Each structure stands twice: as structure tokens, then as C-alpha cells.
Amino acid sequence: MRLGVAGPVGTGKSSLIATLCRRLADRISLAVVTNDIYTDEDARFLRAAGVLDPERIRPVETGACPHTAIRDDVTANLLAAEDLEADFAPLDLVVIESGGDNLTATFSPALVDAQLFVLDVAGGGDVVRKGGPGIARADLLVVNKTDLGPYVGVDVERMVREGREARAGRPVVALSKHDEASVQELVDWVLGTLASYRAGGHVAVDPGPMAPHFHADEEHEHAHGDEPHTHAEQHAHAPAGTHPA
């Protein structure tokens, strides 16, 4: 299974992956692809953490806006994942870390089977309310660094509650690398998703368009976090031939 980890800069994606490696490397066969714009910093961080055979950690240097390499043209990441899968066959899990991006960035289902979106409480309690496809529809939303809540004046419980409300029943994990119970919850989700994937019960979903559009002659009923319109719905009133295929 390929698992994507996306989220804004500094929310704790590399630390989360290091935690997963620490907890899972002796139970399943793992590899990691990292994405940075200009460097291989995240790969070096993970190698230095000593949580996985350094050969199993491969950097992709995107040279462009991070979402380009995980959503628009996934070639470099596909090659890195396929190389790891060939070199260390059979692998159970390849984790692909996105470069830190903004709230619109999600993985293409052409690259990953499941994806999680990482926010942190230090980024502010209102971030969840700002919405976006990753927050609303990634397979898992992680509200990270819950231990920092008291220091940054963020009501963590409220942030998590608003996360659940935005996701129509999809799961949310409130995580801190210093809180063992929350780490266990994350590990359980990953292993549960892997089991479901192996049993054929997990289907890769596209969290959706970055900004679903609507037409001025339609009533816009969809609030943040709701399902996006389907293409057919969006164009239901358009005269034939007025939109590109």
C-alpha cells in the first residue's frame, strides 16, 4: 500500500513518519519517499533519526510547487516508489511525504492508495474551519502537536470537534508524539487501513478538486466540507458544447 502524508509546512509530517517507522519497522516491510522543493532535507532527517535502513528512504527534489509532484505530474514519485518496491520486494507499505504545502494540496489517487492530511495546533485553532479537500476528505485528518495547545492558546478539543464536523464521519486523530495513546491510535489506523487494502476493501479516493466551482445561475448550497458537485451536476444547466471535455 502507498500512503501519502500531506499538510502545511512544519506541521510534523516528517516526525509523524519517523514515529510510524519506529513503531512499525520491525513488524512490516517499510520504505519512505520524501519530497522537498530544493533539498533532500526530509530524507536526511529521517536517515539521521535512525528509524529505518537509510537505503529505504529516497528523496524526490521537486524543484516546483510541492503539489505539482504529488498531484499534477506524479512521475518522479511513481518512479521512486516503484524503484523501492522493486529493490525491497515485497514491501508492505511505502509512505510518501509531500513537501510542506498549503490547504489545497492533496495526492492523486494515481500515486497513493490512502492519504492523511496533517494540521498542527500551533498553526492556529481556526485552520480546520478554513477547509479544503485534504481537511474534508483525506482518508485521515491528523490534528498534530496537541501538547502545544496550552502554550498557543488553542482549544484542542474544539479544533478536533470542528475537524470531525468538517469530515462527515471520516476519522480524525488528535496526535502528539509525546502522547503514547495517540500514537497507538495512529498506528492502529495505519495497520487497519493496510489490512482493509489487502482484503480489497480499501479503494483510493480523490479528495477532490482544489476549488469546486459553481455557476452564477445556480444556488450555491455546498458549505466547506460538503461533498463537491459532480461534474455532471456542475454543468447540468450548461448548454451542450459550451465547456471543454
Ligand SMILES: Nc1nc2c(ncn2[C@@H]2O[C@H](COP(=O)(O)OP(=O)(O)OP(=O)(O)O)[C@@H](O)[C@H]2O)c(=O)[nH]1
Ligand atoms: N511539541 C511537539 N512538537 C512536534 C510534534 N511533532 C513534531 N513536532 C516538531 O515540529 C517541528 C516540525 O516538524 P517536522 O516533522 O519537521 O514537520 P514537517 O511537516 O515535516 O515540516 P516540512 O517538511 O518542513 O513541511 C519539529 O521541530 C518537530 O520536533 C509534536 O507532537 N509535539
